[in-house]
Amino acid sequence: MKLNVLLNDRSFGLExxxxxxxxxHPHEEVIPSHLEHxxxxxxxxxxxxxxxxxxxxxNIVLDGTHRWAVMRALNYEWIATCxxxxxxxxxxLDSWSRLFRPPRDIxxxxxxxxxxxxxxxxxxxEIGNRDLVVIIYNNVLRIRFREILEAFKxxxxxxxxxxxxxxxxxxxxxxxxxxxxxxxxxxxxxxxPYKEEVVKIVxxxxxxxxxxxxxxxxxxxxxxxxxxxxxxxxxxxxELVEEFLRQRSPLLLRPPVLLDREYQEAIIYFI
Amino acid sequence: MFNEYLISFKLAGTDRLTDAVxxxxxxxxxxxxxxxxxxxxxxxxxxxxxxxxxxxxSSDWLGKVSAEIERIIREATGSTVELVSLSSQGFVEAxxxxxxxxxxGFLMRAWTMRGKYNNLNEVDVMALLLFYFTGYDRARAFxxxxxxxxxxxxxEKALRKLVETGYLNSDLSSLSKKGEQLLDTLLPKxxxxxxxxxxxxxxIDEEGRLEPFSLDRLASSLYRSGVPPTFVYTILxxxxxxxxxxxxxxxxxxxxxxxxxxxxxxxxxxxxxxFYNYVYALDKLYxxxxxxxxxxxxxxxxxxxxxxxxxxxxxxxxxxxEILSELVAEEVRxxxxxxxxxxxxxxxxxxxxxxxxxxxxxxxxxxxxELASTPFDQLSQSYRLLGEKYLQGALExxxxxxxxxxxxxxxxxxxxxxxxxLGTLPSNIVEVNLGSLRSMVRxxxxxxxxxxxxxxxxxxxxxxxxCPAAATPSEQNRxxxxxxxxxxxxxxxxxxxxxxx
Numbered sequence: 001m002k003l004n005v006l007l008n009d010r011s012f013g014l015e016x017x018x019x020x021x022x023x024x025h026p027h028e029e030v031i032p033s034h035l036e037h038x039x040x041x042x043x044x045x046x047x048x049x050x051x052x053x054x055x056x057x058x059n060i061v062l063d064g065t066h067r068w069a070v071m072r073a074l075n076y077e078w079i080a081t082c083x084x085x086x087x088x089x090x091x092x093l094d095s096w097s098r099l100f101r102p103p104r105d106i107x108x109x110x111x112x113x114x115x116x117x118x119x120x121x122x123x124x125x126e127i128g129n130r131d132l133v134v135i136i137y138n139n140v141l142r143i144r145f146r147e148i149l150e151a152f153k154x155x156x157x158x159x160x161x162x163x164x165x166x167x168x169x170x171x172x173x174x175x176x177x178x179x180x181x182x183x184x185x186x187x188x189x190x191x192x193p194y195k196e197e198v199v200k201i202v203x204x205x206x207x208x209x210x211x212x213x214x215x216x217x218x219x220x221x222x223x224x225x226x227x228x229x230x231x232x233x234x235x236x237x238x239e240l241v242e243e244f245l246r247q248r249s250p251l252l253l254r255p256p257v258l259l260d261r262e263y264q265e266a267i268i269y270f271i
Numbered sequence: 272m273f274n275e276y277l278i279s280f281k282l283a284g285t286d287r288l289t290d291a292v293x294x295x296x297x298x299x300x301x302x303x304x305x306x307x308x309x310x311x312x313x314x315x316x317x318x319x320x321x322x323x324x325x326x327x328x329s330s331d332w333l334g335k336v337s338a339e340i341e342r343i344i345r346e347a348t349g350s351t352v353e354l355v356s357l358s359s360q361g362f363v364e365a366x367x368x369x370x371x372x373x374x375x376g377f378l379m380r381a382w383t384m385r386g387k388y389n390n391l392n393e394v395d396v397m398a399l400l401l402f403y404f405t406g407y408d409r410a411r412a413f414x415x416x417x418x419x420x421x422x423x424x425x426x427e428k429a430l431r432k433l434v435e436t437g438y439l440n441s442d443l444s445s446l447s448k449k450g451e452q453l454l455d456t457l458l459p460k461x462x463x464x465x466x467x468x469x470x471x472x473x474x475i476d477e478e479g480r481l482e483p484f485s486l487d488r489l490a491s492s493l494y495r496s497g498v499p500p501t502f503v504y505t506i507l508x509x510x511x512x513x514x515x516x517x518x519x520x521x522x523x524x525x526x527x528x529x530x531x532x533x534x535x536x537x538x539x540x541x542x543x544x545x546f547y548n549y550v551y552a553l554d555k556l557y558x559x560x561x562x563x564x565x566x567x568x569x570x571x572x573x574x575x576x577x578x579x580x581x582x583x584x585x586x587x588x589x590x591x592x593e594i595l596s597e598l599v600a601e602e603v604r605x606x607x608x609x610x611x612x613x614x615x616x617x618x619x620x621x622x623x624x625x626x627x628x629x630x631x632x633x634x635x636x637x638x639x640x641e642l643a644s645t646p647f648d649q650l651s652q653s654y655r656l657l658g659e660k661y662l663q664g665a666l667e668x669x670x671x672x673x674x675x676x677x678x679x680x681x682x683x684x685x686x687x688x689x690x691x692x693l694g695t696l697p698s699n700i701v702e703v704n705l706g707s708l709r710s711m712v713r714x715x716x717x718x719x720x721x722x723x724x725x726x727x728x729x730x731x732x733x734x735x736x737x738c739p740a741a742a743t744p745s746e747q748n749r750x751x752x753x754x755x756x757x758x759x760x761x762x763x764x765x766x767x768x769x770x771x772x
Contacts, residue, residue, distance in 0.1 A: 006409050045318050251312075258356055268368070
């Protein structure tokens with residue numbers, strides 16, 4: 001079902017449909033524990049509630065890698081997708097920053113964390129969109145890299161060391177809130193990738209580490225509830241899926257909306 | 272002011288919660304809608320225990336409504352229920368994107384007709400209809416298009432053409448005069464017309480009673496006596512062909528024709544017996560009362576219905592009595608049509624019939640049940656407030672289908688309130704209530720001061736009821752004026768009724 005969503009006088013096109021699981025390509029690795037949790041939840045479910053967001057021309061899963069991996073692990077033939085035009089400037093791409101809040105009594109030896117990396121101290125104002133930086137209590141350290149994938153590999157290296165050192169997992173925060181968070185902890189801010197880089201990396205057969213990119217689509221369909229029994233069948237008539245969807249009533253929810261997480265985009269909730 | 276909101280609850284605690292939630296939501300709906308709050312839709316994710324509810328209410332009621340829903344669901348499901356914040360305010364404003372079912376259905380039909388007009392092709396015409404029926408909201412028009420099978424891009428293109436050809440104003444905020452005139456002409460042509468009845472045919476029974484032939488009644492008798500729906504259509508078609516040129520047909524001939532058709536259509540002869548028993552049930556039944564048996568008659572059924580309906584101390588209008596009598600008769604027919612032999616005679620006890628009438632009464636008059644616990648003047652007052660609230664909601668609604676639904680609901684409560692004030696039992700059907708009020712005006716059962724206003728109310732209400740949901744711009748203007756006038760009349764009528772009592 002093709003939908004045109006009018007947002008501030010600009011029309012954004014999307015298509016809610018089903019795609020073959022094997023035709024899609026993830027761009028990020030999955031977190032094994034999260035995947036296990038989702039597989040268990042899916043086994044109890046009758047529907048795929050929310051479609052994964054896919055670039056219609058490259059078939060890259062932009063948002064919903066874990067749900068795609070669940071469907072593949074459970075041998076589903078099809079997956080509900082929301083196909084969009086990745087090139088549309090209304091689709092934004094950024095990265096997730098990592099925030100660590102170590103206990104006060106922990107003595108952090110950062111030289112061990114950043115060992116082997118080329119670093120240079122810079123000021124807050126000097127941080128650019130394409131920088132990989134570590135901010136420790138207002139001290140900003142820029143880490144050199146050559147290619148975007150290398151930056152994210154370094155990000156993973158730092159993340160793993162900090163997780164071990166602080167004995168805590170990071171929380172994922174927006175670029176815009178990094179300055180505020182840096183007063184209370186350690187922030188690792190990855191560079192903002194370009195869309196072309198994401199496509200190129202996937203085409204070359206590589207993957208970003210988990211939770212690298214943050215895709216913001218201007219409108220996101222949710223609650224489509226496609227029956228899993230449809231998605232199991234070898235042959236599936238798209239017309240049947242469209243007619244099924246026509247039974248639902250879409251509601252427009254203006255952002256910000258807190259559902260399973262905070263959404264900054266308009267939600268088209270099928271109720 | 273009615274706005275749309277989405278609120279959310281987290282449920283936990285019992286197994287098989289989904290079924291319990293559905294049952295609880297029905298209770299929620301009943302309670303909220305009797306207070307003028309509309310539950311538009313819901314979604315329950317059993318794995319997460321997350322319930323989303325789409326409501327239409329005023330913002331100042333939202334807190335109370337949420338608490339009420341929380342309480343009902345907790346009590347009905349036995350689970351722990353917690354309000355979940357969907358935003359910093361707790362709830363989110365939502366906007367239903369599709370038109371109401373009455374309008375969406377009309378648009379779906381209109382698209383199948385592929386109407387063209389002058390230089391406008393079928394997509395242009397549909398774009399105009401979509402734009403008009405979504406309240407000149409392009410976002411809603413685009414999102415509705417795929418639900419009726421049209422590509423949204425073509426609607427976008429057609430809207431530009433409609434501006435260029437002068438049917439829409441250039442700022443896309445409304446129809447031009449030319450566009451309004453087009454819809455005034457076009458919409459009536461797209462409406463469905465009821466099948467032409469067989470006007471001149473009369474049915475004569477064994478006692479010489481004559482009544483007009485009704486295809487609806489024959490269809491209903493066939494369905495209710497258990498004839499499979501696919502054969503009902505065949506039989507109706509054949510009977511229509513046979514009787515088309517006749518002026519009279521006997522009840523016996525009609526029954527015989529149907530029985531033979533049923534047999535020919537491959538149905539068991541038992542079905543023919545069942546149909547016969549159904550049609551002749553009332554002629555073959557006897558009522559026993561105080562040891563005496565008399566043949567069942569409509570006058571007896573009316574007396575029985577009147578007795579039951581009158582138990583609340585209010586006089587039941589003749590039409591309400593008639594409807595209940597028909598329902599009781601229907602039950603009795605269903606019982607005897609199950610017999611496999613041709614019925615000759617069977618007795619039924621008066622008290623048993625009364626119990627049957629009591630079971631059926633809620634289908635006729637819900638206020639009858641409410642009057643068991645609420646005094647009639649208090650009930651009348653609460654109905655009036657609710658009725659006015661619904662009419663206000665109808666005026667504020669930008670969806671014509673919802674406007675019609677709310678208006679009819681409002682008129683039901685207002686007419687019920689007036690009937691209660693006049694010591695009469697209201698029914699669940701607004702047309703019946705208006706008929707009762709009209710008859711009171713005619714019989715001068717009301718004082719002259721109130722009479723004119725009541726007559727005016729009845730006329731305005733009739734106009735509202737007759738206005739199609741998918742109304743033309745002119746019809747919408749008349750509808751709005753009528754609703755405004757009804758609201759202002761209510762105050763005068765309230766004073767008049769008080770003076771009368």
